[in-house]
Amino acid sequence: MSMRAVVYKGPKEVAVEEVEEPELQHPNDVLIDITTSCICGSDLHMYEGRTAAEEGIVFGHENMGVVTEVGDGVSTLEEGDRVVAPFNVACGFCQNCENGYTGFCTNVNPGFAGGAYGYVAMGPYKGGQAEKLRIPYADFNALKLPEGDEHEDAFALLADIFPTGWHGTELANLRPGESVAIFGAGPVGLMAAYSAKIKGASEIYSVDRVPSRLELAEEHCDATAINFEEGDPVEQIKDAHGGEVDKGVDAVGYQAIDPETDPGSDAYDPARENPAVVLNQLIQVVRPTGQLGIPGLYVPSDPGAPDEMAAQGRLGIDFGKLFEKGQKLGTGQCNVKSYNRELRDLIIQGRADPSWVVSHRVNLDEAPEMYEAFDKREEGVTKVLLEP
Ligand SMILES: NC(=O)c1ccc[n+]([C@@H]2O[C@H](COP(=O)([O-])OP(=O)(O)OC[C@H]3O[C@@H](n4cnc5c(N)ncnc54)[C@H](O)[C@@H]3O)[C@@H](O)[C@H]2O)c1
Ligand SMILES: [Zn+2]
Ligand SMILES: [Zn+2]
Numbered sequence: 182m183s184m185r186a187v188v189y190k191g192p193k194e195v196a197v198e199e200v201e202e203p204e205l206q207h208p209n210d211v212l213i214d215i216t217t218s219c220i221c222g223s224d225l226h227m228y229e230g231r232t233a234a235e236e237g238i239v240f241g242h243e244n245m246g247v248v249t250e251v252g253d254g255v256s257t258l259e260e261g262d263r264v265v266a267p268f269n270v271a272c273g274f275c276q277n278c279e280n281g282y283t284g285f286c287t288n289v290n291p292g293f294a295g296g297a298y299g300y301v302a303m304g305p306y307k308g309g310q311a312e313k314l315r316i317p318y319a320d321f322n323a324l325k326l327p328e329g330d331e332h333e334d335a336f337a338l339l340a341d342i343f344p345t346g347w348h349g350t351e352l353a354n355l356r357p358g359e360s361v362a363i364f365g366a367g368p369v370g371l372m373a374a375y376s377a378k379i380k381g382a383s384e385i386y387s388v389d390r391v392p393s394r395l396e397l398a399e400e401h402c403d404a405t406a407i408n409f410e411e412g413d414p415v416e417q418i419k420d421a422h423g424g425e426v427d428k429g430v431d432a433v434g435y436q437a438i439d440p441e442t443d444p445g446s447d448a449y450d451p452a453r454e455n456p457a458v459v460l461n462q463l464i465q466v467v468r469p470t471g472q473l474g475i476p477g478l479y480v481p482s483d484p485g486a487p488d489e490m491a492a493q494g495r496l497g498i499d500f501g502k503l504f505e506k507g508q509k510l511g512t513g514q515c516n517v518k519s520y521n522r523e524l525r526d527l528i529i530q531g532r533a534d535p536s537w538v539v540s541h542r543v544n545l546d547e548a549p550e551m552y553e554a555f556d557k558r559e560e561g562v563t564k565v566l567l568e569p
Contacts, residue, residue: 208254346372352474
């Protein structure tokens with residue numbers, strides 16, 4: 182049996198093709214019919230050819246749907262259950278999983294800490310930008326949702342970006358009343374700003390260059406928008422705040438645009454990257470003994486890096502300044518399981534509704550056009566959801 186799925190063909194090219202349907206492989210697997218899967222900024226690193234991803238990968242790590250088949254060893258799920266799966270595939274019983282670090286499971290992807298659906302180096306798990314998906318260790322990995330189709334957009338964001346934005350603020354140990362600078366107003370940065378608002382931050386600065394994204398941060402997160410094309414974002418934040426902020430979040434990652442080139446001049450090139458620029462700006466803008474949360478992705482090897490050092494994941498970070506300021510930092514994949522249940526309940530109870538970040542819900546067949554538009558960070562293209 183075959184089904185439609187989004188398949189990586191090579192740099193800047195995906196196609197919707199017929200692939201093998203998933204099957205139960207282990208007694209604790211379930212199969213789901215996908216109702217919604219999302220395109221993520223993390224997919225773009227593969228899409229742009231900036232990872233070791235090879236042709237043929239089925240994309241899609243942000244998945245929700247309805248259970249259609251249940252393995253013999255599954256005890257808490259049945260056919261018809263509506264579930265959302267963390268993008269992490271995790272076993273639930275290794276040391277890291279036991280400690281809540283499900284993003285670093287040591288059993289699901291031998292030789293590596295961490296597994297995910299549809300992602301290079303994250304194990305053999307097929308992605309869910311497709312009609313169907315196999316969820317392994319399903320009792321552990323599938324989070325049950327209320328029946329029906331209410332909150333479909335908001336719940337879909339529980340697979341990754343709402344927990345990941347929250348994680349950014351946790352990595353920065355953001356406390357009520359503190360001020361925070363969040364670099365990147367893509368879906369993850371916007372969810373970090375929204376989390377900061379929910380947690381009671383006193384001031385939120387949201388840094389990007391895409392006006393429609395900055396507007397969302399102002400409207401839904403009560404953030405102060407900082408356009409890094411209009412001047413050094415560190416100076417802009419210090420001016421607005423009257424000094425350094427308490428905490429910082431990097432929701433950009435290694436493909437950060439270098440704002441050093443004068444935006445006004447003809448030489449300005451928004452494609453020019455500097456993988457350390459955001460980290461160094463955070464070190465500057467966060468106060469001594471403040472903390473940086475870094476959910477933005479960094480890689481140990483980058484085939485398209487601007488220089489040889491960066492190609493090996495070695496960045497020119499101002500470590501001396503970081504030390505001098507006694508700052509702490511936290512990094513890594515989000516442990517979605519640590520947050521998704523509580524964030525689900527905030528949605529069910531009407532205390533949070535992150536669905537404002539969704540700009541498009543389209544048929545799976547439109548994935549190639551939507552990848553292109555999202556990759557260009559086109560105005561008004563923020564978070565794209567696919568339905569089969
Ligand atoms: N840690 C995790 O578990 C996890 C999970 C999901 C995504 N991510 C990562 O988070 C990052 C953001 O993903 P996203 O989905 O929001 O998509 P995205 O790539 O669209 O968002 C990045 C945003 O950063 C902006 N930007 C670029 N250079 C900048 C700079 N110098 N200063 C400020 N802003 C700048 C871009 O304009 C864009 O809006 C990616 O690196 C992604 O891989 C990590
Ligand atoms: Zn994602
Ligand atoms: Zn584990």
